[in-house]
Amino acid sequence: MSLNPRGRLNWWMGAVASVSLLGACGAPDERAGDALESNETVQDAVAGDVAVKLSVEKSSLAARDNVLVSVTMTNVSSRAVRLLKWNTPVDGLKEDLFKVTANGISAEYNGRHYKWAAPQATDYLNLAPGESVSSKVDLASVYDLSKTGTYDISFASAAHDGVSELSSNSLTVFIEGRPFVSPEAEAAPGTVNAMALSTANCTSSRVTSVTTAFNSAKTYANSAVTYLGGTPSATTRYTTWFGTYSSSGWSTIKTHFTSIKSAFDTKSVIVDCGCTDSAYAYVYKNSPYRIYVCNAFWSAPNTGTDSKAGTLIHEMSHFTVVADTDDHAYGQTAAKNLAKSSPTNARDNADSHEYFAENTPSLP
Amino acid sequence: MATTLECALSAPKTVKAGEPVEVVFRLTNPTAKPLYVLDWHTPLEGLLNDIFQITRDGTELSYAGPMLKRGNPGADDYVAVAPGASVEGRVNVALAYDFTQPGRYRIAFRGRLMDVATQQAEVPHTLDGFRELPVKCPEVETSVLAP
Numbered sequence: 001m002s003l004n005p006r007g008r009l010n011w012w013m014g015a016v017a018s019v020s021l022l023g024a025c026g027a028p029d030e031r032a033g034d035a036l037e038s039n040e041t042v043q044d045a046v047a048g049d050v051a052v053k054l055s056v057e058k059s060s061l062a063a064r065d066n067v068l069v070s071v072t073m074t075n076v077s078s079r080a081v082r083l084l085k086w087n088t089p090v091d092g093l094k095e096d097l098f099k100v101t102a103n104g105i106s107a108e109y110n111g112r113h114y115k116w117a118a119p120q121a122t123d124y125l126n127l128a129p130g131e132s133v134s135s136k137v138d139l140a141s142v143y144d145l146s147k148t149g150t151y152d153i154s155f156a157s158a159a160h161d162g163v164s165e166l167s168s169n170s171l172t173v174f175i176e177g178r179p180f181v182s183p184e185a186e187a188a189p190g191t192v193n194a195m196a197l198s199t200a201n202c203t204s205s206r207v208t209s210v211t212t213a214f215n216s217a218k219t220y221a222n223s224a225v226t227y228l229g230g231t232p233s234a235t236t237r238y239t240t241w242f243g244t245y246s247s248s249g250w251s252t253i254k255t256h257f258t259s260i261k262s263a264f265d266t267k268s269v270i271v272d273c274g275c276t277d278s279a280y281a282y283v284y285k286n287s288p289y290r291i292y293v294c295n296a297f298w299s300a301p302n303t304g305t306d307s308k309a310g311t312l313i314h315e316m317s318h319f320t321v322v323a324d325t326d327d328h329a330y331g332q333t334a335a336k337n338l339a340k341s342s343p344t345n346a347r348d349n350a351d352s353h354e355y356f357a358e359n360t361p362s363l364p
Numbered sequence: 365m366a367t368t369l370e371c372a373l374s375a376p377k378t379v380k381a382g383e384p385v386e387v388v389f390r391l392t393n394p395t396a397k398p399l400y401v402l403d404w405h406t407p408l409e410g411l412l413n414d415i416f417q418i419t420r421d422g423t424e425l426s427y428a429g430p431m432l433k434r435g436n437p438g439a440d441d442y443v444a445v446a447p448g449a450s451v452e453g454r455v456n457v458a459l460a461y462d463f464t465q466p467g468r469y470r471i472a473f474r475g476r477l478m479d480v481a482t483q484q485a486e487v488p489h490t491l492d493g494f495r496e497l498p499v500k501c502p503e504v505e506t507s508v509l510a511p
Contacts, residue, residue, distance in 0.1 A: 059384070060411055060429065060459045103440075150410060174410045176430070280433040282412075286426070296435045311433055318431045326414055327405075330434050330478075331491030350433065 042126050045081035045166075050074065050127065052155045052168035059171075062284070063178040063274065063292075067140040069098075069171070071155060075127035082124040087157040087166065089137045090125055099156040100143045102175075107151070108144040140178065148177035148277040148294070176292075177274055196267060201274035210271045210293070212302055214264070216309035217316070220357040221261035228254040237363035240336060241356040243343030252347050253356070256323035260316050260353070263289060271312075280311045288319040304360045305332060314354040325350040369401070369445070369480070370394055371501035375457075375471055378507045384456040385463050385506055387416070387471060391452075391499070393445040400442045400487045402479035402494070404434065407453030408443050411460050415474050418457065420467045420508075429460030437488045442481070466510045472503035 053072045061067055071089050075081055086094050096109035125133065139145070139153065155168035197214045199207050227237070234245035242253055263269070267289045275282070275294035282292050291312060301307045317325040328349040329338040335355055339346040346352045370392040379385055389407035393399050403409040414427035445451050457463070457471065479494040481487045489495070 057384075058459050059456045174412075277432075278435070278438065280435060282430045282432040284428060284430055286428045306435070314433050315431075320426065327431060327433070333492030334494060350431070354433075 042080045042082045042124075045075070045077075045083050045127075049077040049081045050083060050166055051076045052166050054153065054155055054168045054171050056153075056171055056173055058173075060174040061176060063176040063272075065176075066138045067143075067145060067173070067175060068136050068138055069153060070134055070136050071168070072132055072134040073125075073127070073166070074132040075129055078129050080126060080128050082126045083166070084119055085123055085125050088125060088133075089135050090133060093137045093142055095157070097155060097157045098139060098143070099154045100139060100145075100151060102147050102149040102151045105147075107147075110142060110144055145175050146177045146274065146276065148175065148275050151175050177276055196265065196269055198268065198270050200270055200272040202271070203273070206273050206298075209298075209302075209308070210273070213308035213312055214269070214271065216303050216307075217312035218261075218264045220303075220309055220313055221257060221264050221316075223359075224257040224357045225254070225261050228257055235364060237356065237359060239339065240363055241339055241352045242346045243339035246343075249343060249347055253353075256317060256325070256347075256353060257357075259322045260313060263316055263319070263322050264312075269316075280306070281315050283315045283318050285318050285320045285324065288321050289316070291315045303358070305355070305358055307358060310354040310358040313357045314350045317350045317353045323353065324348075325353060327351070368394065369399065369477065369497065369499055371473065371499040373471065373473060373501045373504045375504045375506045377505075378509055379463070381464050381466055381508050381511045383458070385458040385469075385508075386454055387457050387504070389453045389455070389473065389501070390450050391445060391477075392450040393447055396447050397482060398447060398484070399445045400481040400484060401445055401451070401477055402437055402441055402489075403443050403453075404437065404441060404478050405474075406477065407455040407473075408451060409441075409453070411455040411457065414460075416457060416461065417472045417474055418461050419470045420465060425461045425469075427460055428462070434491075436490045437479070439488050442487045444484070463506075463508055466508050469506045469508060470503050471506065473499070473501040475499055475501065 051074045055070045057068065058065070073083070073088060085091055087097065089097060100107040127133065145151070151173050152170050153173060154170040155166060157166045197211060199210055202210060228250065232247050232250040238250065239245055242249060269289040269291065272290060272292045275292045277294040278296060279294045280296040280300065281294055283290065293311070297308055297311055300311065303309050317323040326348050328345045329335050330351055332355055335346070335349060335352045338349055338352065372390045374388045375385060387407065391401065401408070405413050405415050407415070411429050412432055418425045443451050463469065475498055477497045477499055479489050480497040481489060481495070
């Protein structure tokens with residue numbers, strides 16, 4: 001096989017261009033001749049001869065996960081057929097063979113493109129009738145999956161010199177955004193800012209803003225603990241966010257804020273700026289103390305209602321080892337209604353903790 | 365608002381430990397008017413919150429998936445359900461709940477839609493204008509067998 005790898009090439013705009021470029025080399029005639037001589041009984045697959053099935057082991061992938069897609073190609077025709085290997089992933093992904101979209105927007109292919117010379121017999125994958133070949137590819141290493149969201153993934157190799165298009169089922173996978181790192185590039189180091197706070201995937205201006213928010217969140221946690229250390233009673237601030245007063249309810253909230261304060265003061269918290277979802281932020285409850293901040297976070301004020309600092313309180317309260325809160329209601333109005341309708345759920349609601357801590361407007 | 369939506373869950377009767385456990389969530393609109401359902405906290409958006417109550421031989425499982433803090437929704441967060449029509453969401457609950465132990469699992473949807481609108485022009489509602497709608501989906505059972 002004689003390949004001329006060129007790495008990432010800007011002039012190569014996708015699979016369609018390959019047809020004319022190959023044509024420009026004057027190679028097709030030569031290739032067709034060679035291939036026919038060595039493979040007289042095996043014909044090029046035409047549309048419908050080869051079924052392509054994609055599968056993933058998990059339909060929801062965290063940023064730390066690879067995006068491993070299994071590709072199974074089955075000759076469903078009644079004759080032996082052949083495919084050009086570079087239109088398949090059998091030897092690794094060497095072309096933009098997948099259609100990867102999130103909300104209709106294509107993820108950029110950053111993998112290799114090759115300029116192919118005339119194929120030899122060994123460049124073909126032969127499939128007997130009924131025969132299947134499977135291979136796995138990690139799409140995260142070649143497609144830019146930096147946006148968190150639901151991705152549609154299908155196999156879509158375009159027609160190359162007579163081999164008809166292979167297409168597959170479409171997979172729907174939730175992928176947590178991860179910065180695209182070219183396999184050749186070094187992983188960008190995170191920034192360590194203070195004893196307890198580090199950041200990942202943040203620009204320097206975002207590191208500054210996260211650090212400010214982190215310090216304000218600490219202040220919020222301290223103030224909440226101080227407030228709850230006072231004499232328990234049906235204060236306006238408590239009942240607004242957590243409903244009917246009871247000494248056990250007060251004590252639960254005090255325990256929650258003591259844990260939140262302790263986590264901000266003593267744990268290694270990582271704020272990850274890699275998320276581009278429209279939400280404020282998210283965490284995995286069982287993965288303390290990594291907090292992913294998203295688009296709405298950046299337009300939020302540092303302190304006050306639905307602020308950056310308050311969002312960090314909200315997220316910190318979710319961790320199972322901190323306060324193990326859930327999201328029963330979002331927003332101040334719904335949180336206030338929840339306090340009235342279900343104090344039990346209010347005491348388990350992350351936004352209720354956030355609004356109690358933000359205390360905006362200030363309640364006695 | 366006299367609206368209602370019918371809800372059904374389905375899951376495989378048995379799976380081997382380690383295999384996906386795909387739960388299908390189906391909402392049907394039995395009314396004569398279209399309804400617009402916010403997909404948050406339902407399998408229509410995937411598995412982005414602790415939306416299922418799942419027990420293994422009576423013990424509740426903890427949720428290990430993502431938890432999001434959200435602002436106001438966008439129009440594309442709503443799913444239209446035509447009169448008499450259904451919409452479906454499929455999630456592999458084994459991604460966020462531990463199904464690795466053999467046993468009998470009962471899976472229940474926690475049972476509410478955060479916001480349902482009757483007029484397309486109304487959506488998206490802001491967070492303080494949500495009209496919550498409880499739905500009852502009969503729970504389903506799955507047995508996980510030793511691999």
